[in-house]
Amino acid sequence: MITGRIKINIQVICNNEKEERMSAKIITITSGKGGVGKTTATANISVALAQLGQKVVCIDSDIGLRNLDVVLGLENRIVYDLIDVIEGRCRIRQAMIKDKRYEGMYLIPAAQTRNKNAISPSDMIQLCNEIREETDWILIDSPAGIERGFKNAIAPAEEVLVITNPDVSAVRDADRIIGIIESEEKGPSKLIINRLNPEMVKLGKMLDAEDVLELLAVKLIGIVPEDERVLTSTNIGKPVVTHEKSTAGRAFRNIARRMMGDDIPLMDLEFKEGIFHRLSRIFNEGGE
Amino acid sequence: MREENEMSDWFSKLTGKTKSASEAKERLKFILIHDRTDIDATALDEMKDEILQVISKHVTIDRSNVKITMVHDGREQRLIADIPIKKCVKR
Numbered sequence: 001m002i003t004g005r006i007k008i009n010i011q012v013i014c015n016n017e018k019e020e021r022m023s024a025k026i027i028t029i030t031s032g033k034g035g036v037g038k039t040t041a042t043a044n045i046s047v048a049l050a051q052l053g054q055k056v057v058c059i060d061s062d063i064g065l066r067n068l069d070v071v072l073g074l075e076n077r078i079v080y081d082l083i084d085v086i087e088g089r090c091r092i093r094q095a096m097i098k099d100k101r102y103e104g105m106y107l108i109p110a111a112q113t114r115n116k117n118a119i120s121p122s123d124m125i126q127l128c129n130e131i132r133e134e135t136d137w138i139l140i141d142s143p144a145g146i147e148r149g150f151k152n153a154i155a156p157a158e159e160v161l162v163i164t165n166p167d168v169s170a171v172r173d174a175d176r177i178i179g180i181i182e183s184e185e186k187g188p189s190k191l192i193i194n195r196l197n198p199e200m201v202k203l204g205k206m207l208d209a210e211d212v213l214e215l216l217a218v219k220l221i222g223i224v225p226e227d228e229r230v231l232t233s234t235n236i237g238k239p240v241v242t243h244e245k246s247t248a249g250r251a252f253r254n255i256a257r258r259m260m261g262d263d264i265p266l267m268d269l270e271f272k273e274g275i276f277h278r279l280s281r282i283f284n285e286g287g288e
Numbered sequence: 289m290r291e292e293n294e295m296s297d298w299f300s301k302l303t304g305k306t307k308s309a310s311e312a313k314e315r316l317k318f319i320l321i322h323d324r325t326d327i328d329a330t331a332l333d334e335m336k337d338e339i340l341q342v343i344s345k346h347v348t349i350d351r352s353n354v355k356i357t358m359v360h361d362g363r364e365q366r367l368i369a370d371i372p373i374k375k376c377v378k379r
Contacts, residue, residue: 168312168319175320182363204307211313215320217362 024057024132027139027259028157029192030181032173034144036165037194040230041252042141043071044241048256050105051241054136057096057106059127061153062143063118066110073237074099074107083111086123092130101238106135116148121155128156137259146180154186161221163192166207175216190221192255197226222255223266224248321358325365332358339369348374 029042039062046058059082060068069075080095085108092108099105111118128138142153154160160181164174178189193209200206209223227248233240240249241256254264322328327335336356343349350372359366 168316171316172319172323176323178363179324201309204309207309207312207316211309215313215316215360217360 022055022133022136024128024135024138025259026128026132026156026158027137027161028142028154028159029139029161029163030142030150030153030177031144031163031170032146032177033164033170036170037163037192037224037230038144039067039071039141040234040240041161041163041192041194041224041255042068042139044239044249044252045256045259046137046139047072047099047102047105047239048241048253049137049139049259050099050102051253052256052260053104054260055104055106055134056137056139057108057131057135058139058141059108060110060141061119061124061149062141063110063114063116063149064112065143066112068107068141069097069109070237071234072099072107072239074109075237078109081109081111082127083114083118085127086119092127096131104136116143116152119152121152124152125156146177150177154181154184157186160186160189161192162189162218163194164212164216165195166193166201166209166212168207171207171212171215178216178218189218191216191218192222192224193220194224195226196223221258222251224251224255317360321360321365324363325358327358332356340371343371348376350374 029038029045031038039060042058042060046056049056058068058072060066061082062068063083066081069078074097077097080090082095084090085092085095095108096106097109099107124140128140132138138156140153140157143149162174162178162181164170174191181189191213193212196209197206201208209220213220225247227240227246229243229246230240230248233243233246233249239252240246241252243249254266257264336354339356340349340351340354353372355368355370357368359368
């Protein structure tokens with residue numbers, strides 16, 4: 001007797017509607033010491049990412065001393081702020097100021113009349129979780145110091161960029177902050193050396209980027225040369241990154257591209273010849 | 289570039305002027321070790337004495353050539369002890 005065999009092939013057809021959900025990378029920019037360029041870096045990297053076609057939400061977490069709004073030239077557009085969102089006076093969308101000059105760029109400003117104890121690290125985590133599916137990047141500008149405000153700023157971060165200047169106090173504070181970030185298990189920080197003056201380095205009057213890297217022993221993500229256009233562009237509320245010829249602007253654009261995963265070597269326009277050669281070696285060894 | 293550096297090092301030695309950047313680096317090295325370990329020079333000396341006391345119980349050491357230093361190793365600190373031991377004369 002022959003038994004017929006019936007093979008049934010069941011094919012499950014998934015309704016694979018490509019619903020591409022975004023999940024933002026959350027980056028905090030901090031320094032320990034004040035005045036080394038956290039806000040300038042946050043503004044410039046954010047705009048550079050937006051110019052690369054990314055959707056970016058930058059958050060000023062320096063409650064009581066807000067400045068990211070002025071650096072971006074958005075100070076007249078603030079209606080709601082970070083504390084309004086956290087205390088439920090508005091929805092997040094209402095506090096996100098859309099920068100009309102750069103497609104995809106948004107700012108959530110800090111409150112000016114409150115202090116950093118008005119929010120907690122878990123508030124920041126919750127806030128970032130609420131928007132992370134509708135943006136590519138969340139960049140958080142941290143306040144100076146190692147207290148509550150700083151803890152709030154790094155709580156949601158997946159990666160922390162530490163910014164320093166090539167001077168003894170900024171490097172010392174950067175080391176402290178890198179140690180704290182390590183102990184908070186945020187992974188290794190990446191370093192931005194800001195306001196490097198190649199002429200002074202050449203004359204042995206300023207720490208070389210190589211020295212700073214050796215002392216801090218972290219990965220480098222960019223070196224921003226001293227450039228007076230940073231100040232003049234802040235004067236008019238237009239980040240220097242939009243300035244085609246600015247060396248600092250170019251350095252910030254390169255940082256943004258490295259964050260996107262592009263392998264951008266340190267260019268000799270970022271710094272002068274000589275320093276560049278030694279640095280590009282270190283940079284490559286750094287695994288970028 | 290290297291040669292240029294050596295030249296300038298040589299030049300600064302000759303003129304007796306150390307460049308302020310290298311002084312900054314040297315100072316920072318010590319500052320960071322202190323900050324990272326929370327051990328100051330006095331505490332380090334006390335610790336050295338205690339280490340030597342313990343070792344002296346077992347072997348005779350050449351105290352004048354002992355080197356105990358704290359060094360950087362990436363982001364870690366390492367306490368390196370180089371303790372010469374005196375030859376023991378067998379009776």
